[in-house]
Amino acid sequence: MTEADLTDEERERLGDVVALQPTKNSELADRWGLEGGSEVHSYLEEHLKEYYFRDENSLIRATEEAAEVSGVAPGVExxxxxxxxxxxxxxxxxxxxxxxxxxxxxxxxxxxxxxxxxxxxxxxxxxxxxxxxxxxxxxxxxxxxxxxxxxxxxxxxxxxxxxxxxxxx
CATH class of the missing domain: 1.10.10.10 (Winged helix-like DNA-binding domain superfamily/Winged helix DNA-binding domain)
Structure with a gap:
């Protein structure tokens, strides 16, 4: 998937991952109005797999490219x-x-x-x-x-x- 292939929703949600990092499934579920962590995990894997990873504490973090693609500043800097x-x-x-x-x-x-x-x-x-x-x-x-x-x-x-x-x- 390239930057140009992202839908508006995917780009907006990617921005949430960048801004909220480090974050957890539950925090993103609340932000996105999803039922729970498994829905968030499925969404991330299906739509944003190239733009996020989990750190040693299993927290969700955005790749450097994600910040560039989304145009959103990281949650902590x-x-x-x-x-x-x-x-x-x-x-x-x-x-x-x-x-x-x-x-x-x-x-x-x-x-x-x-x-x-x-x-x-x-x-x-x-x-x-x-x-x-x-x-x-x-x-x-x-x-x-x-x-x-x-x-x-x-x-x-x-x-x-x-x-x-x-x-x-």
């Missing part, structure tokens, strides 16, 4: 000033807004949930959505999981060294 740029969906954006800084006490999933719900904007995610957002952000290397009695999280870097861009849904 280093900026010229040494900070990290991360592009995230709306809920992850809000999680990063409320999450403890690197040098502060970490927060539990429930603490992050309550903080997100307390933001202006009427967000009402559930525990599972917050937990999945935190895992995805940890996979991107911008959040660290601090194992106490219950898992807690905080930024893995200084907030000053992190640029967050919200992806359009």
């Amino acid at each position: 280093e900026a010229e000033d040494g900070s990290r740029v991360v592009r995230v969906p709306d809920l992850q954006y809000h999680v990063l807004r409320v999450l403890s800084d690197q040098d502060e006490d970490p927060q539990s999933v429930v603490g992050v949930l309550q903080a997100v719900r307390g933001l202006d904007g009427g967000l009402d995610p559930d525990n599972d959505a917050i937990r999945e957002s935190l895992r995805s952000l940890a996979n991107k290397g911008v959040v660290e999981k601090v194992q106490l009695t219950v898992p807690t999280y905080r930024l893995a870097m200084s907030r000053a060294d992190l640029q967050v861009e919200r992806l359009d849904d």
Whole structure:
């Protein structure tokens, strides 16, 4: 398959893979409105096989060519000033807004949930959505999981060294 052979839907979904990487089947299923991970896997294998791979943790990553073909910037990259740029969906954006800084006490999933719900904007995610957002952000290397009695999280870097861009849904 060549770049010219991609349909508009394939090019758009390839852009999602690039922007959300590293990602999981479930995150793409939510983004694409598919039933589950097996549908995502089938789609990737049938339509985008040349443009993605799975890393050592089985996370989905785009090839360098995928970014060029889709015209979408990678989900995580280093900026010229040494900070990290991360592009995230709306809920992850809000999680990063409320999450403890690197040098502060970490927060539990429930603490992050309550903080997100307390933001202006009427967000009402559930525990599972917050937990999945935190895992995805940890996979991107911008959040660290601090194992106490219950898992807690905080930024893995200084907030000053992190640029967050919200992806359009």
